[in-house]
Amino acid sequence: MTNIWLGLFSGIAFGFVIQRMGATDAHRMARSHLMLDADIPRFMVLAVALSAVGLFGLQSVGVGRILPLPTSIVATGLAAVIFGIGWGLTGYCPGTTWAAAGEGRLDAVFALLGGLAGAALFAHLHEMLIPVLYDPTNAGRITLTDLFGHQAVAVAALALGFGLCAWGIGKLWRHDNVEKNN
Amino acid sequence: MEYPNKQRIPYWNWVPAAFALSGVILFIFATYGPPASSSGFVSLLKGFFEWAAPDYVAAKAHYQSIPGPGSWVFAFVLGMAIGGFIAGRTSRDIPVRDMPPIWVKRFGAGRAKRYAATFFGGLLILFGSRLAGGCTLGLFISGSTQLAISGIYFGVVIFAVAMLTARLIFGKVSEKEDIQ
Numbered sequence: 380m381t382n383i384w385l386g387l388f389s390g391i392a393f394g395f396v397i398q399r400m401g402a403t404d405a406h407r408m409a410r411s412h413l414m415l416d417a418d419i420p421r422f423m424v425l426a427v428a429l430s431a432v433g434l435f436g437l438q439s440v441g442v443g444r445i446l447p448l449p450t451s452i453v454a455t456g457l458a459a460v461i462f463g464i465g466w467g468l469t470g471y472c473p474g475t476t477w478a479a480a481g482e483g484r485l486d487a488v489f490a491l492l493g494g495l496a497g498a499a500l501f502a503h504l505h506e507m508l509i510p511v512l513y514d515p516t517n518a519g520r521i522t523l524t525d526l527f528g529h530q531a532v533a534v535a536a537l538a539l540g541f542g543l544c545a546w547g548i549g550k551l552w553r554h555d556n557v558e559k560n561n
Numbered sequence: 562m563e564y565p566n567k568q569r570i571p572y573w574n575w576v577p578a579a580f581a582l583s584g585v586i587l588f589i590f591a592t593y594g595p596p597a598s599s600s601g602f603v604s605l606l607k608g609f610f611e612w613a614a615p616d617y618v619a620a621k622a623h624y625q626s627i628p629g630p631g632s633w634v635f636a637f638v639l640g641m642a643i644g645g646f647i648a649g650r651t652s653r654d655i656p657v658r659d660m661p662p663i664w665v666k667r668f669g670a671g672r673a674k675r676y677a678a679t680f681f682g683g684l685l686i687l688f689g690s691r692l693a694g695g696c697t698l699g700l701f702i703s704g705s706t707q708l709a710i711s712g713i714y715f716g717v718v719i720f721a722v723a724m725l726t727a728r729l730i731f732g733k734v735s736e737k738e739d740i741q
Contacts, residue, residue: 386632423701443594459718469683534708
């Protein structure tokens with residue numbers, strides 16, 4: 380029961396923050412993908428950089444539970460391509476459909492229903508697809524720590540890499556808003 | 562400041578917003594574990610099928626791997642909807658619309674076309690998420706936070722493909738006119 384309250388509270392806080400960033404607005408998401416608005420992508424990568432450092436801190440005091448997902452070269456890559464087409468077309472990802480539907484956006488309600496259909500379809504085909512697409516190229520739960528040999532170095536590399544991405548996105552994306560206001 | 566005219570930008574500044582989001586993410590890691598949202602879809606379906614077709618659920622590996630709706634994963638997505646509702650009701654400036662203006666410029670104001678497209682797109686994003694084992698949050702954000710190669714790999718590809726897809730679909734209209 381505690382878990383349900385924690386989940387509900389976490390979801391409300393998460394949904395609130397992403398709405399305030401405009402991430403539930405498919406129009407703003409499309410502009411982000413078109414490199415016309417840098418704020419959502421750099422908000423995302425900076426949040427990852429900060430979370431990685433914070434999680435390292437939590438783990439060092441023995442708090443939190445982690446479970447990195449395995450990497451399957453074929454399945455993870457193919458899944459990302461399918462996902463990317465849907466994300467580019469609709470401007471919604473699984474989490475934002477719930478927040479946007481709650482906000483009252485009707486197109487997000489349809490994205491949510493389509494999502495239920497997609498999840499049901501995959502669940503139905505799971506036994507057929509996983510052995511063919513996922514298992515043969517499954518490299519296991521590999522992390523940057525395996526690559527760098529030391530967790531603190533890996534966290535520093537990730538935070539630096541994602542921090543640079545946030546900065547680079549700000550440089551590469553156009554700043555229509557700024558130009559208009561000046 | 563990047564946006565001198567505050568009234569035109571109703572959204573939070575991205576830097577404090579990133580701190581706020583990572584605070585939520587760390588709270589989730591501390592109190593539950595890796596955050597995820599695509600599992601919530603499976604959880605809801607599992608609840609439905611347990612009522613409608615219990616034998617089917619029992620025989621399917623994917624439903625066996627995710628808890629039913631009385632769980633953190635479903636409470637989280639339900640909370641997201643409530644959070645979106647509260648945020649939408651308490652902001653006067655952030656526009657809530659059923660049709661993104663950029664879509665209307667490209668495909669017209671017909672609602673059926675937009676709703677069919679978001680249904681199909683929603684199908685793709687969840688099919689992909691379930692194949693990879695997670696979505697933008699459950700794989701890219703929470704995976705990368707845990708230094709997982711899967712999260713970084715998934716993140717790079719979803720951004721690249723989504724940017725290419727958006728360019729192919731909306732590239733022309735975004736160049737032609739001022740879409741704000």
